[in-house]
Amino acid sequence: MGMLDGKVAVVTGSGNGVGRGEAVMLADHGAKVVVNDLGGSVAGGDAGDQRAADAVVEVIKSRGGEAVANYDSVADFDGAANIVTTALDAFGRLDNLVNNAGVLRDKMMFSMSPEDFDAVVKVHMYGTFNTMRHASEHWRNESKEGRQPRASIINTVSSAGLQGQASQINYGAAKAGIAAMTVIASLELARYGVRANCVGPGGFTRMVAMAMKDIEVKNPEDYTEFDAMNPGNSAPAVVYLASDESLHVTGQVLRLVGNNLAVYQPWEMGEQFLATDKAGNAAQWNPIDIGRILNRYHFRSQNPGIDAQRRA
Ligand SMILES: NC(=O)c1ccc[n+]([C@@H]2O[C@H](COP(=O)([O-])OP(=O)(O)OC[C@H]3O[C@@H](n4cnc5c(N)ncnc54)[C@H](O)[C@@H]3O)[C@@H](O)[C@H]2O)c1
Numbered sequence: 189m190g191m192l193d194g195k196v197a198v199v200t201g202s203g204n205g206v207g208r209g210e211a212v213m214l215a216d217h218g219a220k221v222v223v224n225d226l227g228g229s230v231a232g233g234d235a236g237d238q239r240a241a242d243a244v245v246e247v248i249k250s251r252g253g254e255a256v257a258n259y260d261s262v263a264d265f266d267g268a269a270n271i272v273t274t275a276l277d278a279f280g281r282l283d284n285l286v287n288n289a290g291v292l293r294d295k296m297m298f299s300m301s302p303e304d305f306d307a308v309v310k311v312h313m314y315g316t317f318n319t320m321r322h323a324s325e326h327w328r329n330e331s332k333e334g335r336q337p338r339a340s341i342i343n344t345v346s347s348a349g350l351q352g353q354a355s356q357i358n359y360g361a362a363k364a365g366i367a368a369m370t371v372i373a374s375l376e377l378a379r380y381g382v383r384a385n386c387v388g389p390g391g392f393t394r395m396v397a398m399a400m401k402d403i404e405v406k407n408p409e410d411y412t413e414f415d416a417m418n419p420g421n422s423a424p425a426v427v428y429l430a431s432d433e434s435l436h437v438t439g440q441v442l443r444l445v446g447n448n449l450a451v452y453q454p455w456e457m458g459e460q461f462l463a464t465d466k467a468g469n470a471a472q473w474n475p476i477d478i479g480r481i482l483n484r485y486h487f488r489s490q491n492p493g494i495d496a497q498r499r500a
Contacts, residue, residue: 190218191431196279198222201289203240205393209408209420215253224258232291262315272322284430287316305358312362331380341384374439383438390445391419416446
């Protein structure tokens with residue numbers, strides 16, 4: 189018995205790197221997989237190549253699994269509908285939507301063109317919305333017709349969005365947006381039997397090779413022993429979140445890089461301070477008091493910026 193026997197999964201951008209590892213491991217655990225990939229370059233915007241998705245379908249079949257290819261762009265709203273339809277036509281159902289497709293165009297913001305901003309946000313954030321939009325409509329219909337899904341959306345985030353990374357204002361904005369959309373999806377879709385979580389992966393891929401020129405990029409299934417840089421190392425978290433072992437898990441952001449599994453904390457309210465007048469009644473803040481209160485109780489410094497510069 190596989191953890192995912194009977195389930196059908198879509199993995200976007202699974203012709204290379206992280207997504208490829210996820211598609212292969214989902215199939216190894218019994219899922220039937222739609223391998224979506226338009227077969228573009230790391231920067232995107234170029235003509236596609238069907239061989240990227242076809243190669244992964246062959247890998248899955250050679251290991252005894254079931255898979256079909258789809259070559260649509262997730263950035264295209266109708267293309268994303270076709271990705272969902274491919275799963276329904278080929279396998280008759282959809283249980284897991286793994287949004288992994290991505291492109292990268294790093295630049296400092298003062299040098300970034302609107303096209304470079306758009307291209308990255310279009311694939312990551314719109315791409316994630318587009319597929320979720322169509323899959324969630326399908327699952328809502330299933331639920332309303334009395335076939336309550338046990339479905340799972342797994343979106344892909346990055347520390348670039350959750351912690352910040354210079355030169356990635358486009359990519360970081362998209363990844364932070366994806367984390368926020370995932371929490372919202374978890375709230376909107378719970379009643380229809382759909383969970384939504386994120387995974388933050390890592391590993392040496394052609395995308396990482398844009399910044400680190402000397403790395404060796406291998407396909408996840410070509411590693412013969414554990415390697416902390418295998419981009420397939422995040423796949424176990426995706427299998428877990430796709431399975432019925434995680435029916436109680438939604439709205440979570442996991443990070444799995446190498447052998448290190450971590451749980452991100454969401455944005456949450458920190459310290460709170462209330463302004464009052466001399467009589468103790470609620471009152472509007474005076475700007476000068478905001479600095480005094482924050483310096484004293486939060487920054488614990490008279491002038492945090494200047495103090496930090498002196499320490500550096
Ligand atoms: N590699 C890492 O260390 C790392 C770290 C954090 C997050 N990520 C995320 O993991 C995901 C995969 O990245 P990767 O490193 O494997 O990169 P990759 O370039 O190896 O793979 C990305 C795949 O997405 C496909 N793709 C691009 N645009 C597409 C579109 N519009 N429609 C369909 N497919 C499309 C590409 O053809 C490619 O096969 C991305 O979302 C990335 O942001 C990777």
